[in-house]
Amino acid sequence: MTYIPHSEKNISEMLEVIGVKSISKLFSQVPEEFHKDGKLKLPAKLAPFELERLIDSISKENKLPSRGKNFLGAGLYNHWVPSVVDEITSRQEYYTAYTPYQPEISQGTLTTIFEYQTMMARLTGLPISNASLYDGATGVAEAAMLSVRSSRKNSVLVSKTVHPEYRKVLKTYMQHLNVKVIEFAYNNIGEIDTIDLEKKIDEHKDDLASVIVGSPNFFGIIEDIANIKSMIKNPQVLLIASLSEPMSLALVNPPGKCGADIVVGEALSFGNYINFGGPTLGFITVKENLLRNLPGRVCGETVDKDGRRAFVFTLSTREQHIRREKATSNICSNQNLLAMRATIYLSYMGEKGLKNTAIICNERASYAKKKFEAQKNISLKFSAPFFNEFVIEVPDSKAFLEALQKKGIQGGLDLHRFYPELKNNILVSYTELNSIEDIDLYFNSIS
Amino acid sequence: MSDVRSGYYYTKEHEWVTVEENIVTLGITDYAQQSLGDIVFVELPQIDQEVSKDESFGVVESVKAVSDLYCPVSGKVVEVNETLVNSPEIVNTAPFEEGWILKLEVNMSSTELEEMLEEELMDFEAYKNFLEEEE
Numbered sequence: 001m002t003y004i005p006h007s008e009k010n011i012s013e014m015l016e017v018i019g020v021k022s023i024s025k026l027f028s029q030v031p032e033e034f035h036k037d038g039k040l041k042l043p044a045k046l047a048p049f050e051l052e053r054l055i056d057s058i059s060k061e062n063k064l065p066s067r068g069k070n071f072l073g074a075g076l077y078n079h080w081v082p083s084v085v086d087e088i089t090s091r092q093e094y095y096t097a098y099t100p101y102q103p104e105i106s107q108g109t110l111t112t113i114f115e116y117q118t119m120m121a122r123l124t125g126l127p128i129s130n131a132s133l134y135d136g137a138t139g140v141a142e143a144a145m146l147s148v149r150s151s152r153k154n155s156v157l158v159s160k161t162v163h164p165e166y167r168k169v170l171k172t173y174m175q176h177l178n179v180k181v182i183e184f185a186y187n188n189i190g191e192i193d194t195i196d197l198e199k200k201i202d203e204h205k206d207d208l209a210s211v212i213v214g215s216p217n218f219f220g221i222i223e224d225i226a227n228i229k230s231m232i233k234n235p236q237v238l239l240i241a242s243l244s245e246p247m248s249l250a251l252v253n254p255p256g257k258c259g260a261d262i263v264v265g266e267a268l269s270f271g272n273y274i275n276f277g278g279p280t281l282g283f284i285t286v287k288e289n290l291l292r293n294l295p296g297r298v299c300g301e302t303v304d305k306d307g308r309r310a311f312v313f314t315l316s317t318r319e320q321h322i323r324r325e326k327a328t329s330n331i332c333s334n335q336n337l338l339a340m341r342a343t344i345y346l347s348y349m350g351e352k353g354l355k356n357t358a359i360i361c362n363e364r365a366s367y368a369k370k371k372f373e374a375q376k377n378i379s380l381k382f383s384a385p386f387f388n389e390f391v392i393e394v395p396d397s398k399a400f401l402e403a404l405q406k407k408g409i410q411g412g413l414d415l416h417r418f419y420p421e422l423k424n425n426i427l428v429s430y431t432e433l434n435s436i437e438d439i440d441l442y443f444n445s446i447s
Numbered sequence: 448m449s450d451v452r453s454g455y456y457y458t459k460e461h462e463w464v465t466v467e468e469n470i471v472t473l474g475i476t477d478y479a480q481q482s483l484g485d486i487v488f489v490e491l492p493q494i495d496q497e498v499s500k501d502e503s504f505g506v507v508e509s510v511k512a513v514s515d516l517y518c519p520v521s522g523k524v525v526e527v528n529e530t531l532v533n534s535p536e537i538v539n540t541a542p543f544e545e546g547w548i549l550k551l552e553v554n555m556s557s558t559e560l561e562e563m564l565e566e567e568l569m570d571f572e573a574y575k576n577f578l579e580e581e582e
Contacts, residue, residue, distance in 0.1 A: 292488065292508070317508060317510075317513045318513055322512070322513075323512075323513055326515065
């Protein structure tokens with residue numbers, strides 16, 4: 001981005017226009033004790049090449065997730081990003097984090113949003129998608145608020161296998177809305193505990209807005225959404241399926257086809273880099289009857305005055321900039337740059353490419369699973385079907401991960417941090433970027 | 448100039464109600480539909496839902512705004528205008544007749560109810576004056 005500093009002449013001209021004598025007079029509203037006199041304590045100036053050398057040496061200290069040696073998933077998955085994604089999004093017509101303020105003039109941006117919505121709706125198996133949300137965690141909170149709005153009830157049940165950080169954000173959002181968040185347990189094969197769920201549905205039946213599950217859940221396991229749906233007898237209680245690995249949608253029957261009323265989560269896997277943990281891309285899709293309770297922006301198709309196909313933002317009357325404090329949600333924007341990347345990625349991969357990628361992810365995980373099973377001191381914690389990650393139990397998780405780290409391998413996530421009861425349990429994850437050789441190297445490093 | 452009719456009670460939020468025994472029928476006024484413009488959606492409450500006095504029980508959505516609906520009395524919803532689900536524009540064309548929104552059963556005798564409405568709401572004349580001030 002270009003940096004254009006103001007000259008002394010610019011500054012005096014501007015001050016004259018607004019009738020202020022000096023820059024410090026401009027800040028006269030700020031109490032004097034907070035004014036800073038003199039120069040900022042900054043190091044001496046550097047020549048451009050000296051600066052480059054300095055920044056370069058600092059950047060070498062970053063521990064970048066190496067392409068194949070990263071087995072950390074747990075919410076963010078290291079997938080291949082085709083170069084076409086960077087190429088198209090870096091065009092200046094597109095390169096903005098914002099939806100345009102005069103939306104209809106930017107038909108190109110609106111077209112990609114419309115395509116994004118169409119693809120997310122098809123992938124999740126529900127008819128309506130919004131233009132994206134901030135991330136998976138706030139997405140789950142938005143979905144819970146949607147259920148509270150539509151049912152006028154004030155309790156939500158959430159599975160302990162929903163991403164722990166999503167649950168934390170959910171509780172933060174709910175605490176000031178007087179909505180009760182009640183967690184329910186998982187069983188010994190890593191799925192939700194149906195007995196505990198049944199009991200809690202019954203306990204809270206008079207005030208229940210929704211049941212939130214993860215699939216794939218935080219342990220990588222695919223839940224039986226249809227069965228969970230059948231346990232919720234009251235049609236007013238919404239089933240919310242959350243997920244952070246949307247690549248799974250190309251392979252498993254999507255939650256929306258199995259009875260989920262809302263599918264919500266993280267879509268970073270589609271054409272976005274994991275960076276250092278963000279920014280990420282939230283998505284939400286809903287059944288038709290929830291359309292008017294859907295948070296955020298929705299792009300719709302129409303025709304212009306000459307009858308040509310055109311796109312508009314629709315249902316804006318429910319958004320914050322029009323309906324103020326009565327808006328459906330405080331989200332008044334979306335994660336458009338990342339959503340655009342997802343759109344380009346999905347268009348480029350196509351149905352076949354996406355499916356093949358999902359199969360490779362699953363095959364690599366299955367390959368590693370067999371290798372773990374052959375290890376003496378390592379066992380698989382859960383036996384339920386998984387997509388591309390699973391939990392292993394080792395004698396000493398700290399020593400195990402440190403040994404791998406020494407070889408430059410991020411060996412997985414120690415679950416103890418989020419689940420005190422899962423001591424020495426590690427969540428390991430696989431994508432198409434973890435080659436067979438990478439996985440073999442992993443096992444050579446631990447034996 | 449908007450249409451105002453006698454035989455209806457009016458609220459400051461531009462809703463009208465009529466009373467028959469202990470059943471209250473509610474809709475929005477001609478002034479309200481004109482101000483909103485083309486109505487595209489009416490969110491109706493559930494049958495048997497309890498509605499509290501002066502609390503929002505639903506919304507009317509037009510191409511340019513979404514407005515809350517308030518009820519001047521407490522009661523239980525006994526009927527909603529299902530026609531509005533697919534033809535919300537009826538509220539624009541016949542706000543006082545076919546465009547009614549819901550019927551409430553009120554836990555009061557009709558005399559008590561009439562007394563309360565007479566005291567708290569506006570009649571034909573009062574609402575006409577109210578509109579003149581608004582305009």
